[in-house]
Amino acid sequence: MDLATFFIQCLNALQYGLLLFLVASGLTLIFGIMGVINLAHGSFYMIGAYLAYALAPLVAATFGGGFFTVLAIGLVLAVLLGYVLEWAFFSFLYQREHLQQVLMTYGLILVFEELRSMLVGDDVHGVPVPPLLAGTLPLGDVMTYPVYRLFVSAVCLLLAGAMYLVFTRTRLGMMIRAGSAGPAQREMVQSLGVDIKFLYRVVFAAGVAIAVLAGMVAAPVSSVYPGMGNTVLIICFVVVVIGGIGSIRGALLAALLIGIVDTFGKVLLPQAAGVLVYVLMALILLWKPDGLFRAG
Amino acid sequence: MMGVHRRPDVRLAFVIAVFVLLALLPFTAGGYALDLITKTMIYAIFALSLELLVGSTGLVCFGQAAFFGIGAYGAVLWSPQADAASLLWLLPACVGAAALYALAVGALSLRTRGVYFIMVTLAFAQMAFYVVHDTPLGGGTDGIYLNVKPVLGSVLDLGHSGVFYSVTLASLAAVFGGLALLLRSRFGRALAGIKANEQRMRATGFSTYGYKLAAFVLAGAIAGLAGFLFAVKDGYVNPELLGWHLSASVLIMIILGGLGHLRGALIGAFAFALLQEFFKSEAIFGAFAKHWSLGLGLSIIACVALLPRGLVGVPALLRERLFGTRRATVDEVIDGGV
């Protein structure tokens, strides 16, 4: 592998890893803070991708907007969806045992998949890259790299940075961090007068919005297909578990690790590509049974 | 003073009734129904294997499909191309292979706990999945076919659907009965203790790792048996038999039926299968039947919302609603988890 190819693969690994991180961070927050295992989290990613596909013609027809308008509208819809979903469904799951949450959110996956099937169909689609970002960047003499992929990485980094700022610099972030260390800490936060219900709703809506955004942004890069939610879900659980439940730092490190292993794995060992991520997880968990980091 | 209400008779009667019904079914039902029930019985065996781990020992394994799939692939890979294999060695070989993989996975996974255990078991299942999916060993995504179904000398020909039904029913009964005995034995009570409070078990003198590993291997073997039967039934296997969707489905079945009870696995498997058939029925839903997942998903959500203890909790719930009585029953505790 020459240097240019290596560099390209590094960029691909970074982009994939950051995208995974985005989706996984929502998952680990919801699990870490609210103690809810949400199998339907992958569905939000899928919803985002299909939104990018389905909204584009509508937006173009209505007010001639492009990709970024679609992003903005999708984001608003996502926050709304998250808010309503938490209020109508997830708020009842906090008291339930984990396995019951597994069952109920599995039912939700089926519902989402079928609703999508009824509204948009089961076909595989491509989403065009917005013209503004359709160019390529030269790397060395021969190779080029798509600008859009860099854009994806940039968006993920931006969101990661925003999350970091919110967590470390705002009161909301402080409450979130306090609540994510475990159920005892959660009760403590509550007894300090924090409106837990509102906090949960905000966190959940944010988690949903981030996953949807990730799906929308990723749509031009990966195709939009029915099983994409489940595929990303499993990988995200791997990220969360490797990184340590409730740990954003861990999720970032784990996601990048998986991005590297998966990307280079596909290039160097195509036959074993699928299994490498799981081998990695098994090795890490056997070395550190509680994941790389504890919550925080 | 809280009294003890023992109700083993009612539960046992229920289970016996189910088996009697299943035994009588071939005389009344048509080909399609029989085929469906046969498949459901195989899933029930599979569900029982997971119930041993999840409901009776508290080990949530998310990779049970790996053992199922190994049992299935073994049946096809080790059968001769044009001849019937002998059940006498093929069946033990398949079950043994599944048990062997369970031994390896269990020995390593049982070092972790909680959610991490769940994910490590998933990881090992995915490894097996990818071996079958991506290497020439398993025939790839197309899967492989079983040309001639195994026989037991001239006595049993599993190619005959009536014989196959009986063998499956007998296997289900044997597994159910065997597990019922096991759970009320010392070994089974030790598992219950490990589920309730592993620390106390260790403090008392039980080497819990050994017990958990034994349960894991046994569960893997039973799953392998189910997989073997599945492969023989349809004469076809593909990598999805080791996939996490199947692992998730069987987990859903036992949660739906009710954890901590063997009959929960039975009920859950049948309920899951029947719900699917109901929503797939074009006679009832017409063109909408192709969106059966929606109905299934909503049913699952409703079941969990209304029946926190699973379907086994229905009699108690009805008793409460109709008669307003709530009796503390400690029967499960004493009589094991039937």
Added chain:
Amino acid sequence: MAASDILLRGHEISRRWGGLVALDGVSLALRRGRVHAVIGTNGAGKSTLINILSGEVAPSGGRVELLGQDVTAWPQPRRARAGLGRSYQRNTIYPDFTVFENCRLAAQARTQRPWAWWQSAQACEASSSAAHDAARRAGLDDALDRSAGLLSHGQKRQLEIAMCLATQPEVLLLDEPLAGMGAEETERMLALLATLKAGHAILLVEHDMDAVFRIADELTVMVNGVVIASGEPAAVRSNAEVQAAYLGEQ
């Protein structure tokens, strides 16, 4: 005091967690028929000590000898089978089982026979009689059929002791058995502990000073992982260092 009376001995036990020294050179001996109490402020290392003696935590240095054998490398279940019983500060009973089943399952550790899968555990004579015996000694024989989770707090603590007794141990490590008890329950528990003295060597970690001085035959005081005094309770009580470090500030 004959050396053969010593059932459990901890010799120069130390435990380090990274830079933190939890225990440093702690030695103690438990003799048959005597209650050896260990007291100390929070963070003195009492929990670490009892965990090392029971086998749940490995020491960084030192030895543990049970009935004359070096068991330092033995895991907890093995020590339990060799005659070491332990009760916990927070109940480790099985709340969904009956009182009888709690004791019987504990007793089963002595006659495990895991391969006899067709035999009902309830038919096991050995564990059943040991369970009846333990429950009776702990004063719970009129509550055998009750669900353990529904017992009063005092009864649950009694059950915790009963489960230790069910394995017929020689040595008992009791971690704050009086935790959360009212006056009447405390009296009952102390009476129970007095009856247990005869056959066993008992280690008692407790905060209740009155109880300790009533029942202890030997007393060890720990501060910051080190033993500052050990011996007859009366002597220890009048030790100036002990008074300054501990007894003064309760």
